[in-house]
Amino acid sequence: MNVGTTRAARPLALCGTLLTLLFSACQQKEDLPTPSAPASADAVGVTGTKTVCYVEVNNNNFSNVAKYSLSSGQPLFDIGIIFAANINYNTSTQKATLFFNTQVSNVLTNRATYIQPVQARGTKVLLSVLGNHQGAGISNFPSQAAAQEFAQQLANAVNTYGLDGIDFDDEYADYGTNGTGQPNSSSFVYLVTALRQLLPDKIISFYFYGPAASRLSYNGVTVGSKVNYSWNAVYGTYSVPNVPGLAKANLGPAAVQITATSSTTAATLATRTKTDGYGIYLTYDLPNTNSSTYLSSISNALYGKATTYTP
Secondary structure, eight states: OOTTOOGGGSOHHHHOOOOOOOOOTTTSOOOOOOTTSGGGOOOOOGGGOEEEEEEETTTSOGGGGGGEEETTSOBSOSEEEEEEEEEEEETTTTEEEEEOOHHHHHHHHTHHHHTHHHHHTTOEEEEEEEEOSSSOOTTOOSSHHHHHHHHHHHHHHHHHHTOOEEEEEOOSOOTTGGGOOOOOSSHHHHHHHHHHHHOTTSEEEEEEOSGGGGOOEETTEEGGGTOSEEEEOSTTEEOOOOOTTOOGGGEEOEEEETTTSOHHHHHHHHHHHHHHTOSEEEEEOOOSSOOHHHHHHHHHHHHSOOEEEOO
């Protein structure tokens, strides 16, 4: 994400924001569903909810994701997301280009320091991708070829840096800037279709927000048949993403901002997620400070276990 632009900067009304230890079947978090068949994942059990964490790497250390465990020793976070790479617009070629600012580039190029320790614990690491106020985004590719070209850039990044997938976020594009087009019905479908073909065994997720959230089907193809997960984007609220093709196990209606949402609300949303049988619980903005007390309000409700922190 570009320096100075953070998701936390939006008003709340706009935001809404070591390998796994083996346990008995009743205790263990379930494995991540197979990326090549996201819509057919088995229904999640009460203890199977996966906890997802975005880290604003402009300000915080991504390797903090690996410092949090359940009291039983299992990693708290099933998915950690590097927030975020950008979609820039090359006015000369009139094409979208993948851009890494200094902080994101530092995380990716020093993967042994920031990414591998997280993956070594069994946590999947995704790269979030969003606009950069230049008119380019996931919703306005003018052709299938343009979407495929950008999907190739994303696949190259995943393969180059040893990532586990891509997270799409339709924010900050400023569609129309630099003479770019407005959102269209085919763009996002073309993009996720191309990326799934390039990365059949990786994770693709969708932060349910922006123009793309209402453009999830084109010519008989649905986004839900190509992505693994989608989650609510309004922090402190509970709202089920409307992504046809995704089962409860692949949806996250609860979203909290660790540095802003109260622990009481976080616990309430976790309890509701568990009761309703949804498979994802979203957290955002993991700070550099010890947040185990706050995260325990979530993990106690989801798993019946407190969260521990290892510096």
